[in-house]
Amino acid sequence: MRWNARAYDSSFGYVSAHGAPLVDLLDPQPGERVLDLGCGTGLLTAEISSRGARVLGIDGSSAMIEKALSLHPGLEFIVGDGRDFTVAEPYNAVFSNAALHWMGREPDTVISNVWQALTPGGRFVAEMGGAGNCAALTAALSTAWREHGLPEPDLPWYFPSPAEYATRLEKGGFTLRLLEYFDRPTPLDECPGGAADWVRTFAGSLIQGKPVELVESLLLRVNELAAPALRRETGWMADYVRLRFAAVRR
Numbered sequence: 001m002r003w004n005a006r007a008y009d010s011s012f013g014y015v016s017a018h019g020a021p022l023v024d025l026l027d028p029q030p031g032e033r034v035l036d037l038g039c040g041t042g043l044l045t046a047e048i049s050s051r052g053a054r055v056l057g058i059d060g061s062s063a064m065i066e067k068a069l070s071l072h073p074g075l076e077f078i079v080g081d082g083r084d085f086t087v088a089e090p091y092n093a094v095f096s097n098a099a100l101h102w103m104g105r106e107p108d109t110v111i112s113n114v115w116q117a118l119t120p121g122g123r124f125v126a127e128m129g130g131a132g133n134c135a136a137l138t139a140a141l142s143t144a145w146r147e148h149g150l151p152e153p154d155l156p157w158y159f160p161s162p163a164e165y166a167t168r169l170e171k172g173g174f175t176l177r178l179l180e181y182f183d184r185p186t187p188l189d190e191c192p193g194g195a196a197d198w199v200r201t202f203a204g205s206l207i208q209g210k211p212v213e214l215v216e217s218l219l220l221r222v223n224e225l226a227a228p229a230l231r232r233e234t235g236w237m238a239d240y241v242r243l244r245f246a247a248v249r250r
């Protein structure tokens, strides 16, 4: 899908904000080479760099990379696809926040590419959506689409269970050191339009090319359906479930 880098940072800065503890788990060391896969606008790449590591941010979206380059002059960012990338020299660690679930239709290929990009003993530290992530949001999407006579929406994400992803990592040549699977209800503070705003930013491919009136009607219905589960007195809350892991290349 196409990412809107400006809207991403102003409305969804919480994605990077939640990534800060993941940088602690990575524990980058001065002089280490760290690759940030699906780096977005590079906020966490810069955080890793500030701890003394030499970083490369890779992202599939040229808009994200342009923004990253303008926000963090002096750091290296390139456009690249997690499902198809190689590096000239191996890295001590590959880091990824909130991005692997976007590359998930070929998870073993991504894991294999990460393995290839690491030195033996190199770390793979990441957080992604896990099984059940956004269940209320996606149920509302499916129902709204069905009610409008549309085929089931082709959701672009891969939200594996801990057991499934652990097996893939082990089979892919990694030793798993830590795996956490937890609910993280996340306030959509900057989404006055509620679930509809979330769909526009994170599931834009589902509404792309549809007539404006149809999109308005679909998103209105998504909000109605999602509200009982996700709207609180204080605002909208996304039903996020995360999978966080640290693994080492064997």
Ligand SMILES: C[S@@+](CC[C@H](N)C(=O)[O-])C[C@H]1O[C@@H](n2cnc3c(N)ncnc32)[C@H](O)[C@@H]1O
Binding pocket: 003, 015, 016, 019, 037, 038, 039, 040, 041, 042, 043, 044, 058, 059, 060, 061, 064, 080, 081, 082, 083, 096, 097, 098, 099, 102, 103
């Ligand atoms: C929710 S953002 C997270 C960005 C950043 N890691 C952060 O914490 O703010 C997901 C990012 O994954 C990128 N992405 C999606 N599919 C990708 C792919 N196949 N290869 C590389 N990047 C991809 C998107 O362009 C987007 O920047």
